[in-house]
Amino acid sequence: MFAAAGWGLLAGSALLVGALLGYLVRVPAGVIAAVMGFGSGVLMSAVAFDLIDEAHDLGGLVPTAGGAATGAVVYTAANVYLASRGARHRKRSGGQQPSESEQAGSGTAIAIGALLDGIPESVVIGASLIGGGGVSAVTVAAVFISNVPEGLSSAAGMRQAGRSRVYVFGLWTAIALVSGLAAMLGNVALAGADPAWLAGITAFAGGAILAMIADTMIPEAFEDAHLLVGLVTVAGFLTAFALSHT
Template sequence: MLEAAGWGLLAGSALVLGALVGYLVKVPRDVVAAVMGFGSGVLMSAVAFDLIDEAHSLGGIGPTAVGAAAGAVVYTGANVVLARRGARHRKRSGGQQPSEQEQGGSGTAIAIGALLDGVPESVVIGASLLGGGGVSAVTVAAVFISNVPEGLSSAAGMRRAGRSPRYVFGLWCGIAVVSGLAAMLGYAVLAGADPVWLAGITAFAGGAILAMVADTMIPEAFEDAHLLVGLVTVAGFLVAFTLSRA
């Protein structure tokens, strides 16, 4: 359990690293968008070749399809609720994020949205230890690589919205800690689970992550790097694919 927590914390710490850069350094928006596109490609590859493939190996197409669809539906439903409360553009680096004065409660909604984005990834990291062969290095690497641009872009947007350093870094440090706890919980709860259930839960996380990429990461990548977003997304996809086959 402690090992799972450590790996989850490591992957989540990339959010803090990205937030430091995004808040303290004025990174050009086209660079932020390109990095976000790269992270999107990394996560899409991890979902396809690690999570969904693993779920299919464990339980077959039925639990995999149902789990992935359920994950996408649950994530999208929760995201719709949060969007109405000011968290729609939580990963955007421009002026799209509302300030607390513009929309009361948006800070809380953004914090909950960040949790919604990060927990499925961390649960999968913890679950990857259940086979007894050690953590899935590909999953940890994919989450870490993708978390850097997520934290960078979101923190840049928070700075533009006038949010304080205390709020920004308190949020991302808190999410990093929760990532460790979620990984530990994933290991503890899923230990001894039937392979069919494990397949469904793994696919559930994969569906939620894929919905998150499409809804929150790709729009940011396309807005300011639309001429290059295809190339950098494929580059991220290929990097993660290479790691999965190394």
Template sequence: MWDLLAAGGWGLLAGSALLFGAMLGFLIRIPAKAVASVMAFGSGVLISAVSFELIAEAHEKGGFLPTALGALGGSLIYTLANIALARRGARHRKRSGGQQPSESEQAGSGTAIALGALLDGVPESMVIGTSLLGGGSVSVVTVAAVFISNVPEGLSSAAGMKRAGRSPRYVFTLWSGIAVISGVAALLGYGVLGGASGAVLAVITAIAGGAILAMIADTMIPEAFDDAHLWTGLITVAGFLTAFGLSRIEG
């Protein structure tokens, strides 16, 4: 029971960074280059976590084929869902400029953006819960990676929502809800998969890893490059090495 609650608590902690970032993005006018730079750093952190925590762990538990199939499946599921939501107005949900449509410009875009935020956050949170399986402690690197990357995600998206004319009530209710759902997803990741075999866990972990990589490429890197431009690669590598260093310390 305590491990179950711990999984939910870690997921809620990581998800709360979305709300924190949203508060910064909505209440404080942050330069676009700063937003883009933080997004690039968060992208690097997540790429490292996916590589050394998720995909490597999946390969260790299930071998190459289940890992590859899981990662491809996760990226396909994410991409198809993202395409469906993009057509309804959620394509630029993480953009801080004027790319996000208002409700008057595209009816239903608010709901699509909310579902898109949920699509982005659930895979990250579930792997926090699964990292506790087997009686081990939570992966500090995974939690740190999700937390660090969630701040710029919430920041950039909330700034874009403000430009699109969305109300503070909409913005903060959305991100508060996503933070709570992140905790529930981590709890379910632990509770539902507690009796799963190593091969099943490998596939699930790889699915989450593939979905996260697709999310980075589709939503985070474009926002980072939009303003950081030629600095994007350097900042992304700095984020990657930060998370890699944490994983070596933890190991």
């Protein structure tokens, strides 16, 4: 249980590392976009070769497909609501994020959106420790690598929107802590679960992550690196694929 919390906290801490870079350093928009594309590829590979593949091995096609589709629907529905409250561009590094004066409540919506993006990843990290086996190193590495550009891009956008350092670093510190808690809860809640249920929940997280990539990460990557986004995304995909076969 505590090992799961530690791994989840480690992966979540990358958000804070990225936020520090994004808020304190003037990183060129093209670099942010390229790194975001790389992170997108890493997560795509982890979902395809780790989460969905594992879910299929556990429960077969029906729980896997059903879980992934449900995860995508639930994430998209929540994301649509949060977008209407001001969190549509929470991972954008330019001036797209609204300030609190432009849209009241947008700060809260952005915070909830950031939690929405990170929880499925952390739950899967915790679930990977069920049965006494080692943590899925590929999943932890993929989440860590992808979290850095997420935090970087989002914090840069928050700075553009005029949000304070206390808000930015308080938010990402809290989300890193929640990531550890979510991993611990995933480990405890899913221990002893029927393989079909575990498959469905793992696939649910995979579907939610894929929807998140398409809704929030790829648009930022394409915004300023559209001529290179395909190449850097494939580079990230192959990096994670290589990690899964070492």
